[in-house]
């Protein structure tokens with residue numbers, strides 16, 4: 224059953240609350256994972272990495288609260304974060320804004336640019352030469368896709384953030400279209416985050432995968 228949620232301004236930042244849960248984005252909690260160059264050991268960072276190329280431009284087509292994007296930005300990449308859900312975008316914007324004001328996070332947050340809208344339309348328009356952000360924009364080297372997991376994976380049931388997200392957003396039913404739109408933009412690589420035992424997005428077999436305890440990154444290199 225979907226939970227009733229509302230947005231509340233709190234001292235810590237904008238929060239999404241339900242009777243049982245409270246969700247506030249906070250990139251400072253990721254500092255232990257990124258400091259002393261530890262971030263280079265993150266599975267996601269390894270999945271996005273491309274031999275001989277640094278400072279990649281990554282499009283995160285399913286930004287959520289931007290934690291994955293934060294890790295990528297901490298590793299030195301520039302990241303464009305797309306989020307279409309109004310409530311989640313408000314939380315993302317507030318989290319990013321607070322990070323810009325926090326001197327421990329400013330430099331990383333500056334490498335993150337937010338876009339409120341549907342990444343599928345953005346990618347298709349961009350591929351046709353009509354980028355809503357300006358036609359002079361370089362297309363992304365890498366596209367990251369992390370559409371909502373189906374509700375009953377072990378990971379989603381034990382993850383409070385996912386429970387609240389699922390109260391706002393249905394599991395993705397447009398995996399094929401999302402993947403096709405990403406392909407249209409001709410990136411060098413597409414990385415798809417999946418539950419460890421989940422099916423491949425749009426039934427596409429990746430070139431290789433990097434797996435952890437609960438999630439897997441499927442990598443498609445072109």
Ligand SMILES: C[S@@+](CC[C@H](N)C(=O)[O-])C[C@H]1O[C@@H](n2cnc3c(N)ncnc32)[C@H](O)[C@@H]1O
Nearest residue numbers: 285286287288289290291306307308341342369
């Ligand atoms: C599982 S969450 C992503 C979590 C994210 N990787 C993080 O680190 O916080 C999926 C998010 O993608 C968003 N989303 C799904 N399809 C989208 C689309 N076509 N365009 C923009 N946002 C999308 C959903 O609203 C949801 O917030």
